[in-house]
Amino acid sequence: MTHSTSTSTASTYVPDRGKSTGVTAVSPGGGPRRPVLRRVRDWFAAFVFTVPALALFGMLVLLPMGYAFYISFFNWGGFGSPTDSVGFDNYTRLFQDPVFLGDLWRGVLLVAFSLVLQLPFALAMAVLLNQRLRGRAVYRMLFFAPYILSEVITGVLFSMIFAPGDGLADKVLGAVGLDGLGGLWFAGQNTVLPTLFLVMTWKYFGFHMMLYLAGLQGIPAELHEAARIDGAGGWQRFRHVTLPLLAPTLRISVFLSVIGAIQLFDLVWVISAGGPDHHSETMVISMFQYGFKRYQMGYASAISVAMFLISLVFALAYQRFVLRRDTEGAITTMRANR
Amino acid sequence: MSAVVKSAVVKNTVPKSVVRRRRLRTLPVYVILWLVGAVMVTPLLYALVSGFKSTDQLSSNTFGLPHPWVTSNYTSLLASGPFWRSVGSSTLIAVATALLTVGASALAAYALARFAFRGREVLFTVFTMGLMFPFAVAILPLFILLRTFGLLDNPWGVILPQAAFGLPMTIVILRGFFREIPGELEEAATLDGCSPFGFFWRILLPLARPALGTVSVLAIVGSWNNFLLPLLVFSEPTWWTVPVGIQQFQGQYASDVARIFAYLVLAMAPALAFYAVAERQLIGGITLGATKG
Numbered sequence A: 001m002t003h004s005t006s007t008s009t010a011s012t013y014v015p016d017r018g019k020s021t022g023v024t025a026v027s028p029g030g031g032p033r034r035p036v037l038r039r040v041r042d043w044f045a046a047f048v049f050t051v052p053a054l055a056l057f058g059m060l061v062l063l064p065m066g067y068a069f070y071i072s073f074f075n076w077g078g079f080g081s082p083t084d085s086v087g088f089d090n091y092t093r094l095f096q097d098p099v100f101l102g103d104l105w106r107g108v109l110l111v112a113f114s115l116v117l118q119l120p121f122a123l124a125m126a127v128l129l130n131q132r133l134r135g136r137a138v139y140r141m142l143f144f145a146p147y148i149l150s151e152v153i154t155g156v157l158f159s160m161i162f163a164p165g166d167g168l169a170d171k172v173l174g175a176v177g178l179d180g181l182g183g184l185w186f187a188g189q190n191t192v193l194p195t196l197f198l199v200m201t202w203k204y205f206g207f208h209m210m211l212y213l214a215g216l217q218g219i220p221a222e223l224h225e226a227a228r229i230d231g232a233g234g235w236q237r238f239r240h241v242t243l244p245l246l247a248p249t250l251r252i253s254v255f256l257s258v259i260g261a262i263q264l265f266d267l268v269w270v271i272s273a274g275g276p277d278h279h280s281e282t283m284v285i286s287m288f289q290y291g292f293k294r295y296q297m298g299y300a301s302a303i304s305v306a307m308f309l310i311s312l313v314f315a316l317a318y319q320r321f322v323l324r325r326d327t328e329g330a331i332t333t334m335r336a337n338r
Numbered sequence B: 001m002s003a004v005v006k007s008a009v010v011k012n013t014v015p016k017s018v019v020r021r022r023r024l025r026t027l028p029v030y031v032i033l034w035l036v037g038a039v040m041v042t043p044l045l046y047a048l049v050s051g052f053k054s055t056d057q058l059s060s061n062t063f064g065l066p067h068p069w070v071t072s073n074y075t076s077l078l079a080s081g082p083f084w085r086s087v088g089s090s091t092l093i094a095v096a097t098a099l100l101t102v103g104a105s106a107l108a109a110y111a112l113a114r115f116a117f118r119g120r121e122v123l124f125t126v127f128t129m130g131l132m133f134p135f136a137v138a139i140l141p142l143f144i145l146l147r148t149f150g151l152l153d154n155p156w157g158v159i160l161p162q163a164a165f166g167l168p169m170t171i172v173i174l175r176g177f178f179r180e181i182p183g184e185l186e187e188a189a190t191l192d193g194c195s196p197f198g199f200f201w202r203i204l205l206p207l208a209r210p211a212l213g214t215v216s217v218l219a220i221v222g223s224w225n226n227f228l229l230p231l232l233v234f235s236e237p238t239w240w241t242v243p244v245g246i247q248q249f250q251g252q253y254a255s256d257v258a259r260i261f262a263y264l265v266l267a268m269a270p271a272l273a274f275y276a277v278a279e280r281q282l283i284g285g286i287t288l289g290a291t292k293g
Helices: A006-011 A036-071 A089-094 A098-129 A136-148 A151-161 A168-175 A192-217 A221-229 A234-262 A266-271 A283-293 A297-321 A330-337 B002-009 B016-050 B055-060 B072-078 B081-114 B120-132 B135-148 B156-180 B183-191 B196-207 B209-225 B228-233 B242-252 B257-292
Strands: none
Touching (some): A098 A136, A098 A192, A136 A192, A151 A168, A151 B242, A151 B257, A221 A234, A283 A297, A297 B120, B016 B257, B081 B120, B081 B242, B120 B156, B156 B209, B196 B209, B228 B242, B242 B257
16 A cells, blocks of 8 residues: 555545445546555445444344344244244234224324324414514423423323323313313323323424424525515415425424324323223334233234334335425435435 | 615614514514413423422412422432432433444444445445334334343343434434535545544544534433333333333322422433533434434
């Protein structure tokens, strides 16, 4: 290496940007290919740098994922090695399991609630807080603060606030003479999901608001100014300037909302553990119950795999049909770089 | 046009009547913000104040200030070993997770951003796919794996998987950042005899300090709030983290509601304090991470 010219040495580390592949990164000195020795050295350095991450990722993410697929084909209690192969039985059982089908339905409901209520509310708050207002920073911090708290803290806190009779919620309703509206909250089969949604909105709307605020900052003030001069009112400016320009952010926030609903566990586990009578159960809770409480590891793995496939299909479809228009987004960016 | 700009920019020239009208117009906005703010803050304040009551007081005097102020709920917790042990455990696990995640990610992101080698984009794609894997999918086999390796009831049993699942997001953010650093800098360093690792360690990492701060904060918050994994890994109270500790505490003192409120407040305090300090990093990281993911 010592006898190589300085220019070609430098070229070793020229970062290749964008679409070029490794082979085309040639030395400015003129050679069409980099010397073999250097390519080997580059490859070796890259290998050494990626090994820690690859080892961690392979051992603790990819391997378990693969193993989940494997044991989903067995009837297995979790001890010894799985031997009782049952083919696709665990998967056919999924489609007949009212709990699992209920999980899907409840997931859809929570997503629908989020799209219709939570996200528009977050957007409204973002638009309000994007104006010049006194104490704006304080409101932002306050609205976002619950997102920092762990799901468990939030869950315990609200399980006490919505405790039937003695909780803050019932006491407040009683104090204003609306005792009739109070009730079982998390303990009622029909009330548990709406109450849960209230708590989720309290906890998560600030996160979406922050995303929108970041998006709103990216909209040039001149556009609003121009629309104003053209005589557009507040609503028209929102509808025809803000909303279209915020669309990429909105699409990402919807995506995160759905993925979040699929993975919901901590909050529900602490508040109701899926009860009463499965009325707040989510897929992860079913998986946990079957796997770690009833030792049906095979069936629980099938639920895991179903969850994975649902996320994957949703993610791919969403990337393909919705996020396609955006320059941002993991898959689209990946494709652009390929 | 110029008149509009002038009135917007030069504040002092705005007549008083306009200011008054503007204030009247923004009044509903403030009312809404006040209402939402009240809803947001009430649960937190309620917990704080309730911690100073006895459980009897809580049901007889729900809204008023404590009378008398009971400090024993807080002081008994602050004097208790298990509480501090869980705080210590959470802290240790969060810091170790952050170091491991950011360390391994920075190295990988460096290679993925600045080296040209065959299979680089495939490798990056593999990592970014990890963004879409729900953690819960892997938890069951992960548990079996950790049991096989004897990592149950061992902090590494939580740290290693958390770091592994933190890699995709961290690598995506850091890679983007490393790509921004000009190639000339690397050439100059190489001319001066810097090895690839020397450039990484002495030039790239110091330059990327803001990005490193952001991803570290994300890793710490993620670890601090994690529940499912520590719940499964730690069957003995020795290493219980704060979320696991709270859940067990709630089960144990179910009838002593005031004490649970006090526990909640003490458990919230570190997270909210950390938020106040690292607000910018956190929000920057979340908006960046979200749009990248």
